Amino acid sequence: MEILGTVIGVVVKSLIFIVGMFLAAAYLTLIERKFAGHVQQRPGPLHVGFHGLLQPIADALKVLTKEDIVPANVDRVLFYLASLLAFVPAIMILAVIPFGEPFTLFGIEIKPYITDLNVGLILALAFGSISIYGVIFAGWASNSKYPMIGGLRKAAVLIGYEVALGFAMVGPLMMAGSFSLREIVAAQDGFFGAFIWYQPIAFIVILFAxxxxxGRTPFDVQEAEAELVSGYNTEYSGMKFGLFPLAEWYIGTFVLSAIAVILFFGGWKGPQIFGFLSPFIWFFLKVAMMFMFFLWVHWTLPRYRVDQITEIAWKVMLPLSLLNIFITAIIILIKG
Amino acid sequence: MIKVKFLERPNLNLWEKVFFLDFINGLKVTFKNLLRKTITTKYPYEKLTPPKRFRGVHAHRVKDGQEPPSFAVLGKFMEINYDESRCVACYMCQQACPMPTLFKIEAVQLPNGKKRVTKFEMNLLNCLYCGLCVDACPVDCLIMTDIYESANYHRKNCVIHMEDMSDRGRDFDRRRKQEKDRIWIDDQERTKLWGQIRWT
Incomplete structure (x- = not known):
């Protein structure tokens, strides 16, 4: 009976998370378009609803009712699999992200996370790596030159930055002494307990990663519009196409921002000024700030070349993260 | 022999390399732009008035007593009523046009020996709006108006005739004949919209 209750609870929570993430991703597109518009001194979506508030719904209807064209010479299995492989792992990272401490509402204890694994961060990293297969499969299965180049570029970039990302996360892990995201948050006390003050190098490396x-600028080589005609998703159309930017630009960025917030900014911690909602409000405020920062960078910078990107990854970011591990280890040794 | 001049790209110094100062400068610029007012014209709801010299859809000036002196000479042989297109069917516009077949001009001789223009059609699908026909017109009849919305659902609607051209000419003269001729950067509406443009 208890197992059944747990299963039902987890299923309901997963549904809430997935549907919530879908809606959030839809409205993140609106935020991005508004932001991009105002950076370029134009208002962005304006006419569907009040200041374009219903635009994401119109977009979703449009993309869902579009004709789904599959080119004749594609590898069908991989072609269909690719868009799912890009999307599903990105949303599965949500399973280990805690949105707050457990709290009781109407006598029921509610845990605002799906699972609290003791290897949560590794799981998140692993799913993040799997979602790259989506891009590479899309590039390969499309049987076309631009997607091919785009997929290979993405592979080249990702190999470098996954390594740097993994090593950069070691710093906060060593300070927290746990892989569980909840315990990492618990290890950060107060304003000056946040790991950003102790791990600035790791934070910068993770920003770049x-x-x-x-795939946001300055590292968006895999879908360089000017040279690759949108890169790996050139041959896609309809919702299969829609899943790629949704997964990469919105859900991916949101989830990784959440992980960065948990690692460096103390997750949901903050002054208790909003009552029992304050953990959520602080968490989403921080994640939104991170997301806006990525948008800001995206709509500012031009694109690097592939060789420059991999050069930064292997020659700058990897040594920096290793140096960070070294320094952190020595300090921990000295302090005990 | 082609001379080649090699230029060296200025290298970044250490501070700029380490702290990505260029990134920060760029971010500053975009943030400034983010706080600025938007400059978009919400097109179907608000439309900018083009400058008077704008080369839009063609029109015919009518006989209204303000003709140039050349019309006094040519008009003697013409049967043109007051408030009617002052075209004298001299075919100068067709001669000047880079795509002459877009003009269809016909004129007949009336029993009293005078000439009357019966047909003046322009197929705007072939027109490239260069304005050469306007320069060629000896009686200041053919002009270009500020109307730029010339899209149509049918091809046959893109052919303009003498009647609607003289209507358009009357309308254009009523609206903008008195207006001072000017270059568009001094346009007050532009200044209102874009702010004063400082040329460096």
Whole structure:
């Protein structure tokens, strides 16, 4: 009976998380378009609803009712699999992200996370790596030159930045002494307990790695519009196409921002000024700030060349993260 | 022999390399732009008035007593009523046009020996709006208006005729004949919209 209750609880929570993430991703597109518009001194979506508030719904209807064209010479299995492989792992990272401490509402204890694994961060990293297969499969299965180049570029970039990202996360892990995201948050006490004050190098490395992993400028070589005609998703159409930017630009960025917030900014911690909702409000405020920062960078910078990107990854970011591990280890040894 | 001049790209110094100062400068610029007012014209709801010299859809000036002196000479042989297109069917516009077949001009001789223009059609699908026909017109009849919305659902609607051209000419003269001729950067509406443009 208890198992049944747990299963039902987890299923309901997963549904809430997935549907919530879908809606959030839809409205993140609106935020991005508004932001991009105002950076370029134009208002962005304006006419569907009040200041374009219903635009994501119109977009979703449009993309769902579009004709789904599959080119004749594609590898069908991989072609269909690719868009799912890009999307599903990105949303599965949500399973280990805690949105707050457990609290009781109407006598029921509610845990605002799906699972609290003791290897949560590794799981998140692993799913992040799997979602790259989506891009590479899309590039390969499309049987076309631009997607091919785009997929290979993404592979080249990602190999470098996954390594740097993994090593950069070691710093906060060593300070917290746990892989569980909840315990990492618990290890950060107060304003000056946040790991950003102790791990600035790791934070910068992770910023670059998230930019590279989610394919935002200055590292958006895999879908360089000017040279690759949108890169790996050139041959896609309809919702199969829609899943790629949704997964990469919105869900991916949101989830990785959440992980960065948990690692460096103390997750949901903050002054208790909003009552029992304050953990959520602080968490989403921080994640939104991170997301806006990535948008800001995206709509500012031009694109690097592939060789420059991999050069930064292997020659700058990897040594920096290793140096960070070294320094952290020595300090921990000295302090005990 | 082609001379080649090699230029060296200025290298970044250490501070700029380590702290990505260029990134920060760029971010500053975009943030400034983010706080600025938007400059978009919400097109179907608000439309900018083009400058008077704008080369839009063609029109015919009518005989209204303000003709140039050349019309006094040519008009003697013409049967043109007051408030009617002052075209004299001299075919100068067709001669000047880079795509002459878009004009279809016909004129007949009336029993009293005078000439009357019966047909003046322009197929705007072939027109490239260069304005050469306007320069060629000896009686200041053919003009270009500020109307730029010339899209149509049918091809046959893109052919303009003498009647609607003289209507358009009357309308254009009523609206903008008195207006001072000017270059568009001094346009007050532009200044209102874009702010004063400082040329460096």
């Amino acid at each position: 998230i930019l590279a992993e989610t």
